[in-house]
Amino acid sequence: MALIFVTGNARKLEEAEAILGVPLAQEKLDLPEIQDLDPHEVMRQKLLAAKREGVGACIVEDSSLTLECLGGRLPGPFIKWFEEALGTEGIASLAERYGDPRATSSTIVGYLDEEGDMHVFDGSIAGSIVPPRGDKDFGYGPVFLPDGAERTFGEMSREEKHAVSSRGIAFRKLRAHLGR
Amino acid sequence: MALIFVTGNARKLEEAEAILGVPLAQEKLDLPEIQDLDPHEVMRQKLLAAKREGVGACIVEDSSLTLECLGGRLPGPFIKWFEEALGTEGIASLAERYGDPRATSSTIVGYLDEEGDMHVFDGSIAGSIVPPRGDKDFGYGPVFLPDGAERTFGEMSREEKHAVSSRGIAFRKLRAHLGR
Numbered sequence: 001m002a003l004i005f006v007t008g009n010a011r012k013l014e015e016a017e018a019i020l021g022v023p024l025a026q027e028k029l030d031l032p033e034i035q036d037l038d039p040h041e042v043m044r045q046k047l048l049a050a051k052r053e054g055v056g057a058c059i060v061e062d063s064s065l066t067l068e069c070l071g072g073r074l075p076g077p078f079i080k081w082f083e084e085a086l087g088t089e090g091i092a093s094l095a096e097r098y099g100d101p102r103a104t105s106s107t108i109v110g111y112l113d114e115e116g117d118m119h120v121f122d123g124s125i126a127g128s129i130v131p132p133r134g135d136k137d138f139g140y141g142p143v144f145l146p147d148g149a150e151r152t153f154g155e156m157s158r159e160e161k162h163a164v165s166s167r168g169i170a171f172r173k174l175r176a177h178l179g180r
Numbered sequence: 181m182a183l184i185f186v187t188g189n190a191r192k193l194e195e196a197e198a199i200l201g202v203p204l205a206q207e208k209l210d211l212p213e214i215q216d217l218d219p220h221e222v223m224r225q226k227l228l229a230a231k232r233e234g235v236g237a238c239i240v241e242d243s244s245l246t247l248e249c250l251g252g253r254l255p256g257p258f259i260k261w262f263e264e265a266l267g268t269e270g271i272a273s274l275a276e277r278y279g280d281p282r283a284t285s286s287t288i289v290g291y292l293d294e295e296g297d298m299h300v301f302d303g304s305i306a307g308s309i310v311p312p313r314g315d316k317d318f319g320y321g322p323v324f325l326p327d328g329a330e331r332t333f334g335e336m337s338r339e340e341k342h343a344v345s346s347r348g349i350a351f352r353k354l355r356a357h358l359g360r
Binding site: 032033034035036037045070071073074076077078080081082084085086090097098 | 212
């Protein structure tokens with residue numbers, strides 16, 4: 001039976017399937033996201049909510065972006081709301097006003113196993129914020145240029161991106177854990 | 181019997197008592213704050229949580245600050261995390277980098293009555309973000325200068341502040357509702 005991925009985001013589902021190399025069953029349940037600067041706390045609460053909802057064994061994922069110019073802690077788990085309020089253009093313009101483009105993209109993959117135990121896998125990658133480039137990606141992909149890369153996530157092919165992205169790193173750890 | 185105010189913040193308790201003109205019973209229950217740019221949605225979920233917890237008739241309060249330079253929507257309900265990550269100095273410096281100090285301070289007071297019905301009272305006040313001044317206040321008070329005022333919330337006496345603050349406006353609406 002396919003493992004359940006709790007997400008409303010079709011692109012995340014597609015990426016997770018590609019990285020894990022197995023089909024997943026999408027569960028669109030809207031798990032409450034609490035306010036916290038610590039992405040692990042946000043994830044812990046989401047997994048507890050999934051458990052309460054009785055979803056069974058499942059995967060939950062959260063990506064966050066921190067900007068050095070905002071103390072290296074923001075937007076963090078609030079990245080979705082920065083995207084909504086400012087757009088990727090606005091995020092790029094913010095970093096530009098500070099003259100400090102350094103940023104870190106992070107992903108946490110949470111896995112609730114059949115026994116209800118919680119496992120958490122981290123991935124993170126350093127990079128810079130640049131004016132939006134490319135349209136092959138979603139979220140903050142077009143403004144995130146990984147260190148050493150010449151293309152933003154938005155300009156990379158899926159395979160290129162998965163090889164270096166924080167989502168790729170975190171999901172490959174889950175894959176190893178599942179023994180696949 | 182004293183009305184219950186669900187808050188961990190002693191200063192908020194003190195301000196609410198001064199504005200309402202009655203003593204309140206503090207309940208330090210930590211209600212989950214969900215992620216949303218809409219302060220009304222954050223409040224709705226808090227009141228639902230208070231109801232689930234069986235607190236009974238109670239008051240819940242949330243203040244937020246929006247900066248024009250951040251699309252007029254951020255930090256919004258996330259102000260607490262901006263204060264934690266950047267400090268009030270950092271918030272002032274952010275507005276300065278954009279060259280746009282305009283901001284709005286908003287407060288929502290939620291009241292769960294004896295029947296479990298929810299009532300919501302809004303207060304908001306326009307102003308500017310300035311470098312921190314005064315130490316008489318908490319939160320973003322030292323950097324918020326109301327339009328037409330010469331003193332920040334941090335420099336005002338309690339009475340001066342309550343007369344104009346978004347918390348004062350919202351709690352006076354509750355006071356009128358309670359017929360006091």
